[in-house]
Amino acid sequence: MILVWPLVGLALLASLWAITHLQLNVERAVAQKHALASAASLSRAYAQSLVRTLEQMDQMTMELKYDWEHSKATLSLEESRRNGLYTAPQFAMVAILDRKGRPVTATVPFERLPSGSAEYVLKHWRSNASALRIGVGRSPAAAAPLINFTRRLEDRNGEFDGVVVVAVDPAYLSQFYDSFNFGQHGLTAMLSDDGEVFSARVGAAVLPVSRTPFIDTAFVEGESGVALSAGRSTFADRENRFVAWQALKAYPFTAVIGLAASEVLRPYEETRAIYMVIAGAVSGLLLLFTIIASVLSVRLAWRQHQSEGVRSAYRMATEGTSDGFYIVAAIRNHCGTIEDFELVDCNEPGAHFFGLRREQLLGLRLQARAQEPYFAELIGIYREAMETGCSDVEIELPESNPFNLRWIRRRLVRSGDRLAVTLQDISRSKSHEADLLRVANEDGLTGLPNRHWLGRFLPEALRQAGAANSMLALLFIDLDGFKAVNDTRGHAEGDAVLCAAALRLKSVLRPGDHVVRLGGDEFVVILDPVDSDARVARVAERVAAAVEEPFLLDGERHKMGASIGISVYPRDGADPATLLKNADIAMYAVKVAGKGHHRFYQPELFEVIRQRRDIEQNLVAALEEDQFTVYYQPRVDALTGEMCSMEALVRWIHPQQGMVPPLEFIPVAESSGLIAQLGARVIDMVCQQLAQWKSLGLELLPVSINVSAHQFGRGDVDRVLAVALARYGIEGRWIEVEITESAMMGDQNDALGQLAAIRSQGVRLLVDDFGTGYSSLSQLQKFAMDGLKIDRAFTLELGKSKQGEVFIRAILSMAHALGMSVVAEGVETVQQLEILRALQCNEVQGYLISRPVPAEQMLELMRKRFLIDLPEPVLASYCAIANIAK
Template identity: 40%
Template sequence: MPTGVCSSSMALACAARAFRPGLDMSFRFASLRPPPLAALRPYLVFILLWPIAGLLIAGASWLFLLSSFTRDRVAAERQVLATTLKIAQDGATQTRANLGMIDQVLTIIRVQWQALDGVVKLEQFGKMADPTGAPLRISLFDSDARLLMTNANGVWSAGDLARVAQLPFFTSQQLRAADDMFIGMPLANDTRSGYTVRFSRKLLDGDGEFAGVAVVTIDPEHLIAEYDDSRLGDHGFLAAVGSDGTVRAFKLGEAFRRIQLLPPPLQRALTSSSGSAFIRGTEFGDGVGRYVGWQAVEGVPLMVLAGADQDHALAVVREREIASRQTAVGATIALLIFVLVGMGLSGRLALQRYRLTVAQDAYRKATEASTEGFFITAPVYGTDGTVVDYVTVDCNEQGAALSRHTREELIGRRVSTLTGTIPVEPAIALLGQAMAQGSAEGDIESTVRGRQTCVRIKVRRSGDVLAVTLRDVTLERAHLSNLERKNFEDALTGLPNRAWVGKCLPDGVTRAMAGNRLLAVLFIDLDGFKAVNDTFGHAAGDELLQIVARRLKVAVRPGDHVARLGGDEFIVILENLNGTGEAAQVAGRVLQAFHAGVAIGAGTASVGASIGISMCPGDAHDVDTLLRHADIAMYEVKTRGKNGYQFFDPAFYGAMRQRKQRERELQAAIAGNQFVMHYQVRVSAATQRVASLEALVRWNHPTAGMLYPDEFIPLAEETGMIVPLGELVVDTVCAQIAAWTRDGCAAVPVSINVSSRQFNERDMHALFLQSLERHGIPADRVEIELTESTMIRDPVRTSEHLQAMHALGIRLLVDDFGTGYSSLSMLQQLDFDLLKVDKSFTRRLGGDGQGEVLFTAIITMAHALGMKVVAEGVERPEQAALLAQLQCDELQGYYIASPLDAVGVQGEIRRRQAA
């Protein structure tokens, strides 16, 4: 055997050539003496680096972990403080709305009392309810504290009725000069469980003198929102506090029943109108610390408080800390073991390196450079000269370990007699292939003790012997398989993902086309998922998606594929269908799976499914078109009310394309000014003379002819094109008013409708000011009609802009009054000039009597606030006569006059002036 050292690439060949048939089979390396200490000295520094590095890593890791605990706790506390402040702000908004409703009822009662000389019919308010839906309990007392009438006798005890003159709600209204609503303290009710709060306003006679008190009594807890223990915890609270520091209403957690006195730190903090703070448990007296947020109720001496108990708020953070500490302790122990093992292995490695330096043969050099199992085998020939078996000439320790034998057991043994992790027959086949072809390679799988293993074998012939290398590739193959699974699997639900659909659906389409079979794609979008996310949080949304995935897999047939595209969108692929009916059956089962609510940790979620179905080859022959058509069919379900399934309909697709075409046409119409204005008169109910005109826009479509607002205004609102269209209308009307003025026509104001989106996305004050100056017309020739919804979105901004336009001299009208929400205080604050009552109220006139009651209340209220009333939708003469009797100021509708162009409306004005 040569004494020189072979190169690493030739080591196996050198080792194989060293063993020829006929060589001594008992060849062994000579035993080496233990190395001297001096030989190991170069490796001592490397060995000592292990404990030093382990100590540094452990220390840095613990410092980072402890600092992350602090950051997580601070972040959690900031989040819960923000949450309690948001709950308090929402509660303050709701409480303000509830108080505004009560004040509005009391104001209407007072106005009717004063206008009708003390005649009030409480049955008119029978349908009015408190925030929980229960009928309002209303009582009226005269100036001598006698109960005149009530719709809830049980709310007053005999003791209360005997001393009404001394009760705060009566004395405060009797003695105070201020004319506002008085909010009483929470009182224990003798006839009902719990507490009640009384809201009162003084009644005035025709001379404006004190004539009594109107009282609305409700349960205090109805003033504030429902208690959410999922966010505030069992020991949290939700309360409304008066300016005197007394709790007026409360909804509390399970273990904290009532706050009698606010802690001093909290009382001091409440000097600000809004904020949040942490209050220690010793301040509350029950040992529970709480994160408290507060928000003052605008215009009312009340403040809403929301408190979340500390243990509930920090539960998740503390659990993470405990788990992280346990993990860190385990990791530290593992690091210590790793250091000790590393030191031991380093010492062993030093010993092995020393021995390797004194080993001179190629075989030891080959095993030094490789971590694979290595065998040298020689063929065993039969009497006829053919190879009948193979014998192990030598091997390294790694090879012995892979075969589950010792090196001593393997040397000299025939391969056919070995048992272990490597099956014998496939191994002998590879050896035979290498003998015949010079080399062979293959993977051999086996199962040992229930564990699947895979060994990669490479065989190379060198002369009459074979050099065999073995490598365990079980983990490598498992890693590749896991990577492939992750690439095609949705991490949240475990379903196949969009990448899987893109890879496998084309194969399904190919099979369907080749086999003349039907394939269906069900595009599923969850209905109500966003509400669950917004209400319960993203964690609940993730839990819901996991449950939905399981239900979908149960609902489909065996062999069908369910995949998640992302968000709340899922795909079901159905192959080998006999007809569309089978796809419909699967879609029906999917819908049935959502009929019952979905129980999640945060509560019960109510969701449905909108399913679009496209068929191959009927609807599409390629994947992209198939998915697009399924998506379009799903969108059709959404537009028709959701929670259903729909096959792809080319007609609906055409309608969608037509809508897009109409959008483009409308955009071109605005750019090219294809619109004309018509005008409808508004007359005085008493004289029938023209009081004003309403401008109505029409679209003179190039091919479809004249289009009315209902055919394009909703599209303009939805797409945002209402803003430039509104600017065009304002400029056109102002130009027409200027033309009428130059022609000497009657000076009649013209009202222009302004939508909510226009008002909130455009500075209307600047727009009208520019148009008035551009065309040189006075501001009193223009009126603006706004719906009630416009005033609710941003009351402060609305008030500023309307006051600015009112200051110019432009009159303000509330359009479609009664169909939205507007408080009396808002109407009075914004100083509107006219209320246009919606035509739905006009249609009720002469019916069940409720129409007259509603109009009487509206007219009385409007006149008391200094506003005129216009009745819209007057279509019959009896309606006009009845409205005149009810003292309605102005009328508008087809009975009065139809909309006319600029020339026709001037003729209508002259006709009525001459009459």
């Protein structure tokens, strides 16, 4: 017996330490898992914080660009700072630089940039892109490196005109850091795609841009991830950290956070110390048990001594923690079945959870409080733990629970007929996780779910709809007229409109439906379930009616509308990306068709919009690669057939498709705004061609150039003409500008001012496509145009109906009474020409005379001079009549 008890003691001791180390390994794995999850959550929140900050700087530089370019270079940043703008501590400098990088106006006075800081000026000069650039530089007033947000400035000709610079202290990008979440040795950093550190903070210290906290950033792989990095190979301060990274959407940066392992694992280390104390105490007790058993061989006395020693060591080890510890003994009936549990020991924090003292809690039997929901459930949990041996769960407690807690972590470990129970208060960490989850999934302005929420919610909603064999509809909503409110009333009023629109959208939906703000003025409504297109259409009509109700801003009513595109699952797509894309396509079709209504997705819409977008993208490339040329169609004197002028017509020669019909690309250029750039290109090419003909010694003829309503509305046609005429040394009398009636129907004062500026250069003005617009006799007199062109639709009626001749006779009488010359377009037959001659039309243009031809063929027509074949006597007679008329 003397040898048996030592062997038994050694076996128990080995088992104790094996179980202790096994449990500690489990504890460490759980702690590391929580640390990695917390790091990943913080990295996503930090990435969103950086995106919002960069979007604010993007918007700020865009507003500075807009203010500078539309203030005609009179904006004063010094005055703006005196008026309270750009005074926030993060703005080290806000400046406008000219083409050579010299300051024009700035919030901090300086004469020139520091050496090496003008590189971004060269970058903007070399690139035509006006997108935001982010780089590192120095402020003239600060020695430390700063983060520079820059944007290209352009003059009215689209040429490089300088740079907007907003220099920000790197600490501004580290404000997300707080000691509660990151501890004293946590790390935040913003890395560019090439690994450059733009902002970094370790603990309370914000590192200068020139100093990196990393030895190696190879751990950053992919758009996001988490890892435990060794300090000696990764970080300059040799601190081991749990790191997580998240790529920023729309910006070439990655948000990196690091949680110091020594701080994150501190609770585990405290638990480990407790376990080691307990294990050490129990080991001592085992040795004591072995000695007593060997010496006295009194098993009953040994058990009593062991029980008392365990409880004493247990209390000593656990009183210094905030966790609640309990020893619960199973009470069995005569059949050996557990019928109750008795609390035989606990520490003071454990008693405090119940709002009692330790002495009051000892001896409590659970059946005595079985009428309470929590204790009735707890008896079953303890019985299950007695069978399985252990349990470790996180529990959200109901409001009626006996503890002063919301969330607890409960661990149960069986020891013989007893359970060791640990309760840990995790309410604070759970509350913080909930706050982070809410911030990640909620739009900060309207309180609606955001795009991130939609990406998580929609796949599961589609899966459930598929399982239930039901329909789900997406409404893609874009607010019509919102940009005008934002531009004219300011972003604060725009935000108020968005909040009001969000409330209106929610008010017309069922409780189970959802409204999501994607960004800007775009919203998505999820209708789940729906049973028919008719029901979806009724919801779309309610949404449109809610948005069309005027918004009240500072006592003024602002009318808006909604363009709504609809896609339906599963008909229009089986996955979120396809449904959103198709709803967006349907919305775009509504925009193209005139806005203010709804439309369901149709497959043919995609092809139409794809072709339109392809043309738009190809137009951009064509402008960059000079794929456009100019054809010329002559205008001749109606009586003599002598060429007296010509019209310039733009043609697109695509490298693969060849000649692209104007009717295919001109409307797209108009709707996309590219028509202004194309129009300026045509003016330049015409002036260049006139200079070339002049160099050949030819007698020049006026060339008429079409100016679109969009181009005329920009108000810079006179400046574009002046630049081109001066560049090629051409007199204004060799240029005519054709403007449609609708182009002049805006602000008449602006129109009159621009027409006067064009006419002051010697350029003649013609009304194009007369008869199809809204001009009146008084307007023609007010605009004082030099001539008008009758639309070919009326010319084609000549010889077919009497009304066509009567209409043209009236136009000719009116124009001649105002001293205006008249050109008839679309003359294709001799009969039409003879009628126009009889009506005394001044000039004719059309296929009867010549189709539009390249400049080389126009050279031959200019040398030919007379383009209508007439018998010599008739030609002489017409010439004589023409001379008399002159």
